[in-house]
Amino acid sequence: MPTRFALFGVVILALFAGCGGVGSPGPSGTQTTSKLTNTTTDIQTTTPTQDVGPREFQNLSNASQALALKAIKNGEATTLRTDLSGDLTPDMDWSRIRYQGTVYNLSWQRIGLVAQYKMSHTAHVNASEIGNDSEVITYENLSDRAQRFFTEARAGNESAWYDREAFPNEFHDYHLVEYQDEYYRVIVYTGDFEKYRLSATPV
Structure with missing residues (x-):
């Protein structure tokens, strides 16, 4: 049976993993923002x-x-x-x-x-x-x-x-x-x- 300290360690690792995935910026995020901005211009390709x-x-x-x-x-x-x-x-x-x-x-x-x-x-x-x-x-x-x-x-x-x-x-x-x-x-x-x-x- 897992001890209380082991369970606590698993929870901490899961929280760190989740924060790293959500907060990390990437090229796809920048490209999406640019594309949305372009749709507001008068000239659209x-x-x-x-x-x-x-x-x-x-x-x-x-x-x-x-x-x-x-x-x-x-x-x-x-x-x-x-x-x-x-x-x-x-x-x-x-x-x-x-x-x-x-x-x-x-x-x-x-x-x-x-x-x-x-x-x-x-x-x-x-x-x-x-x-x-x-x-x-x-x-x-x-x-x-x-x-x-x-x-x-x-x-x-x-x-x-x-x-x-x-x-x-x-x-x-x-x-x-x-x-x-x-x-x-x-x-x-x-x-x-x-x-x-x-x-x-x-x-």
Whole structure:
């Protein structure tokens, strides 16, 4: 039967062993901290979890071919996440593509959010409801592009999403349009979309 002193010695050794394992720092702890810190930056690099070999360029969809070719020719190409098709995305499980006999490494970077604008529809407004004339612009003073947007909106057709430079400037400043002695409130949606950079480097 073990004595009381022997049992006490075993307990002391166990405590020392436990403290050494828990408190010792290591490279894995430092690497994990760095990785977590990097995820808070605006630019994030996406690396596939596994590489299943190079994909053939001709097997991609037409939209993916256009994006990949732009990256191959220029070294990189930017696009919105919503514009990507299913076979070429930041979460794909492959990282190489073969184009005209040359293999390229592909990598993705999330470079932030981009504001987009869409003309939805118009709502008829009574003249008595208009309190600030500075919000009103006449149809004749709209640019040709803005007139087309307005006409489509009056017909109930939504536009596509556009960035700020491509969306008609008038509808950034004016919310009411006077058209044939009637007033219409233009309904514009805004949204933030993820923007990515695709880089292609020959192997």
